[in-house]
Amino acid sequence: MMNNKSMTITKCKSLKGQITVPGDKSISHRGVMFGAISDGITELNGFLDGADCRSTISCFKKMGINITQDNDHVIIHGKGLNGLSQPKEILDVGNSGTTTRLISGILAGSAFESTLNGDASIQTRPMGRIMTPLKMMGADITSIKGNDCAPLKINGGNLHAIDYISPVASAQVKSCVLLAGLYCDGITSVTEPVLSRNHTELMLQGFGAEVKSENNKAFIAGRPKLIGQQITVPGDISSAAYFIVAGLICENADLLIENVNCNPTRAGILKVCEMMGANIEYLNQRIVSGEEVCDVHITTSNLHGTKVDGDLIPTLIDEIPVIAVMAAFADGDTIIADAAELKVKESNRIDSVVNNLKSMGVVCEPTEDGMIIHGRNFVNESGDKASNIHGAKIITKSDHRIAMSFAIAGLVADGKTTFDDPECVVISYPEFYNTIETIKNK
Numbered sequence: 001m002m003n004n005k006s007m008t009i010t011k012c013k014s015l016k017g018q019i020t021v022p023g024d025k026s027i028s029h030r031g032v033m034f035g036a037i038s039d040g041i042t043e044l045n046g047f048l049d050g051a052d053c054r055s056t057i058s059c060f061k062k063m064g065i066n067i068t069q070d071n072d073h074v075i076i077h078g079k080g081l082n083g084l085s086q087p088k089e090i091l092d093v094g095n096s097g098t099t100t101r102l103i104s105g106i107l108a109g110s111a112f113e114s115t116l117n118g119d120a121s122i123q124t125r126p127m128g129r130i131m132t133p134l135k136m137m138g139a140d141i142t143s144i145k146g147n148d149c150a151p152l153k154i155n156g157g158n159l160h161a162i163d164y165i166s167p168v169a170s171a172q173v174k175s176c177v178l179l180a181g182l183y184c185d186g187i188t189s190v191t192e193p194v195l196s197r198n199h200t201e202l203m204l205q206g207f208g209a210e211v212k213s214e215n216n217k218a219f220i221a222g223r224p225k226l227i228g229q230q231i232t233v234p235g236d237i238s239s240a241a242y243f244i245v246a247g248l249i250c251e252n253a254d255l256l257i258e259n260v261n262c263n264p265t266r267a268g269i270l271k272v273c274e275m276m277g278a279n280i281e282y283l284n285q286r287i288v289s290g291e292e293v294c295d296v297h298i299t300t301s302n303l304h305g306t307k308v309d310g311d312l313i314p315t316l317i318d319e320i321p322v323i324a325v326m327a328a329f330a331d332g333d334t335i336i337a338d339a340a341e342l343k344v345k346e347s348n349r350i351d352s353v354v355n356n357l358k359s360m361g362v363v364c365e366p367t368e369d370g371m372i373i374h375g376r377n378f379v380n381e382s383g384d385k386a387s388n389i390h391g392a393k394i395i396t397k398s399d400h401r402i403a404m405s406f407a408i409a410g411l412v413a414d415g416k417t418t419f420d421d422p423e424c425v426v427i428s429y430p431e432f433y434n435t436i437e438t439i440k441n442k
Helices: 025-036 051-061 097-109 128-136 171-181 199-207 237-249 268-275 310-315 317-328 340-344 349-359 400-410 422-427 432-439
Strands: 008-010 014-020 039-045 066-070 073-079 113-117 140-143 152-155 163-165 187-191 211-214 217-221 230-232 253-261 279-288 291-299 333-336 363-367 370-374 416-419
Touching (some): 008 400, 014 237, 014 432, 025 051, 025 073, 051 066, 051 097, 051 422, 097 171, 128 171, 171 187, 171 199, 171 217, 199 211, 237 268, 237 291, 237 317, 237 400, 237 432, 268 317, 310 317, 317 340, 317 349, 317 370, 340 349, 400 422
Parallel strands (some): 039 230, 163 187
Antiparallel strands (some): 008 416, 039 073, 066 073, 211 217, 253 291
């Protein structure tokens, strides 16, 4: 095991190997939640044993659900749609926005009072975006501090179906409303400006709910009988993204990442890699538990800048930090736009990415809804070429995606890259640094 408290990343000579990445975080969360409100046993294989998903397990245990876990194997003994019990203590969601927003939909439909709270980061993240539609459905949900953030108090029950037009393309908002719709008579629908990831729709169909989608609109019929399922969780493309980028920008790289979730509503980073000229292959394409899965083969590539915006953004919002790192080592400029959502993630990721790139010698600037990254051969107005990209002390803001993205930058940068909080990667990828060591030729 590596000592994550004093992590130092240095430039590598080559990356070679065949790896798997942890189970998909979105699917792991949903498997626990949907299993808990289904009848019978749900079994998850490949579960992501990270801090966020453990928070989901903890919350449902506090509501009377028997859940056993053996590393990435989880068994949930469901009690049906109305089988949850009133928690005797605050439901602690930790750092997990997914837990907070999705469980709120279930709690809004459950006939008891509950309180949700989490860490300092969660207490600053916007919850008004779920409170508004839930209140439209008749929910009694309040922000205890009056700032539309956690802690939240929910008095559940007595909901009615609505047709909600969401101002944001957010799978968490959509899922919250659809889950609340399970507790309503009739049909609940959510229309988004752009289609967000559809794991909730796919998985609820597998559990027996009547769900359908038309373009950017999802419908769900209320009061179904959900039945426990066996689910194989594929590898998380958000975790695979770091090694996809590493394989493209590192010298002498040849990597195979097996069993990656390549759901089109989630896999925008693969499109961006192709747009930038990546050497990338998709092997062994198949369907696993309703999700598209493949093995991804990447080799060192000569990349060029591109524009990332519009409908692509919801399919890669979590991958933008590592896309920005990839852009720094490409030729030409990369523009990232329509991504103001980055400001309300675990950190303000626009600021975090730009500030850390600058500390490594990258020429870049923030915009209102994204950033502009000038690639490795950038020449300024005076005709001077930008300095080589070098190691630096990375300020993570305890954001796991910032830490992992800049660890990948450190594999290509000159000198040493260190981190103020390297351990924050446990949120989604506890073995991240060890995976690097298995493929890195020092």
